[in-house]
Amino acid sequence: MKITRGFTGRRGPRDPRLPPGQYDTGANWPVLSAEVTPNLATDTWTFTIDGLVEQPTTWSWDEMHALPESTYSGDIHCVTTWSKLGMEWSGVAVDTLLAIARPLPTAAFVLARSHTGYTTNLPLADVTGGKAWVAWEVDGEPLARDHGGPARLLVPHLYFWKSAKWVSGLQLLEHDELGFWERNGYHDRGDPWLEQRYQGD
Amino acid sequence: MASLWRDATIVAIHTETPRAKTLRLRLAEPSGHLAGQHYVVRLTAPDGYTAARSYSVASPPDDSNEFDLTVERLDDGEVSTFLHDDLQVGDELEVRGPIGGWFVWHGDEPAVLVGGGSGLVPLMAMLRYARAIGRTDLVRLVVSVRSVDDLLYADEIVGPETSVVYTRVAPPSSTRPAGRIKRDDLTPALLSDCTAYVCGAAGFANTASDLLVEIGVPVDRIRVERFGPTGK
Numbered sequence: 001m002k003i004t005r006g007f008t009g010r011r012g013p014r015d016p017r018l019p020p021g022q023y024d025t026g027a028n029w030p031v032l033s034a035e036v037t038p039n040l041a042t043d044t045w046t047f048t049i050d051g052l053v054e055q056p057t058t059w060s061w062d063e064m065h066a067l068p069e070s071t072y073s074g075d076i077h078c079v080t081t082w083s084k085l086g087m088e089w090s091g092v093a094v095d096t097l098l099a100i101a102r103p104l105p106t107a108a109f110v111l112a113r114s115h116t117g118y119t120t121n122l123p124l125a126d127v128t129g130g131k132a133w134v135a136w137e138v139d140g141e142p143l144a145r146d147h148g149g150p151a152r153l154l155v156p157h158l159y160f161w162k163s164a165k166w167v168s169g170l171q172l173l174e175h176d177e178l179g180f181w182e183r184n185g186y187h188d189r190g191d192p193w194l195e196q197r198y199q200g201d
Numbered sequence: 202m203a204s205l206w207r208d209a210t211i212v213a214i215h216t217e218t219p220r221a222k223t224l225r226l227r228l229a230e231p232s233g234h235l236a237g238q239h240y241v242v243r244l245t246a247p248d249g250y251t252a253a254r255s256y257s258v259a260s261p262p263d264d265s266n267e268f269d270l271t272v273e274r275l276d277d278g279e280v281s282t283f284l285h286d287d288l289q290v291g292d293e294l295e296v297r298g299p300i301g302g303w304f305v306w307h308g309d310e311p312a313v314l315v316g317g318g319s320g321l322v323p324l325m326a327m328l329r330y331a332r333a334i335g336r337t338d339l340v341r342l343v344v345s346v347r348s349v350d351d352l353l354y355a356d357e358i359v360g361p362e363t364s365v366v367y368t369r370v371a372p373p374s375s376t377r378p379a380g381r382i383k384r385d386d387l388t389p390a391l392l393s394d395c396t397a398y399v400c401g402a403a404g405f406a407n408t409a410s411d412l413l414v415e416i417g418v419p420v421d422r423i424r425v426e427r428f429g430p431t432g433k
Contacts, residue, residue, distance in 0.1 A: 002295055004244040006287045009252055010279045021253055031403035032427050034303055036410040036420045081253055184302035
């Protein structure tokens with residue numbers, strides 16, 4: 001690393017919740033997405049788990065809301081270097097959905113997809129064990145369209161492009177299949193604490 | 202995509218507008234970027250503290266070792282204020298890139314470019330590329346700015362392939378009254394079978410992409426690059 005002449009940085013005490021290279025965006029919540037923001041009606045919205053499962057399952061909005069609610073309290077980290085701290089999310093745990101669909105022993109990866117056609121790939125282990133949600137409420141309000149509403153995937157321990165906006169389902173796979181940003185130069189896994197931002201990190 | 206940090210030397214700094222400067226950087230080898238890609242710039246303090254931000258390339262693809270980044274000054278921006286207020290010609294910066302494989306125009310298909318404010322930067326790389334390869338027939342640019350003071354690269358936003366929407370104050374030469382971008386601003390720019398590239402703050406990007414859908418551009422032919430800062 002090379003010192004930049006004249007740069008000292010604007011720093012208070014560094015919040016220990018910030019992974020390396022991230023800054024606290026405060027009250028702002030930047031919007032970054034690569035496609036037209038869709039307007040999805042909840043009465044026709046669906047979420048599907050398929051692929052290597054015993055019971056491929058599709059839930060309607062109401063069916064999904066009838067499942068036990070689960071919450072996440074904590075931080076999110078975008079690869080573009082902002083983090084948003086101390087958020088309150090609610091929705092349903094991906095564990096709850098997988099308990100219904102029942103992954104086959106050969107399932108090792110998931111490809112999450114969106115109603116827009118966006119995709120992102122994750123190891124199955126990154127969406128199980130209380131680490132991932134399908135979320136529709138944040139800080140007490142319905143999730144806004146710009147942020148992926150009516151519902152998005154929430155995988156807060158990875159960079160936020162993994163938390164697919166407007167999520168429509170998960171496909172369970174034996175092999176890893178690269179998603180949208182992963183094909184376009186970004187890291188396969190995206191752990192913010194390891195700064196896995198781009199290919200080669 | 203190159204994945205390693207590289208040293209770049211600042212060879213020129215050009216003031217574009219009161220709030221934007223263009224930095225010309227020189228690498229040891231060709232940049233090799235495509236029109237629409239960005240670089241990450243990393244600043245390092247003596248104690249090892251770093252801050253990194255992404256900036257779009259404004260210069261067109263070519264064989265040279267140099268490329269331009271245009272940086273808008275955000276008053277609370279740790280990196281952009283340093284780049285505006287402290288950086289001098291001859292300084293070295295670490296950069297990483299070029300990055301991005303989606304918001305990219307390869308110069309071989311019709312493209313409608315719609316930019317808001319500093320969202321013009323990656324689109325300018327596309328327009329300049331079209332001019333460099335003699336294919337201005339393939340591009341149409343519509344840029345939205347508050348007033349003439351906010352228009353980047355103003356002396357190059359000329360010719361039938363470009364138009365400017367002034368949202369707050371229109372210059373006397375403009376026949377269009379000041380106001381937000383509308384369908385009528387975009388319809389004349391549509392090329393048959395085009396892909397649209399929309400870049401700007403989230404509000405502008407949503408408005409512009411919704412208008413493009415209304416006038417018949419298929420959703421899957423619209424590529425959007427949004428940037429912050431934005432509200433909740």
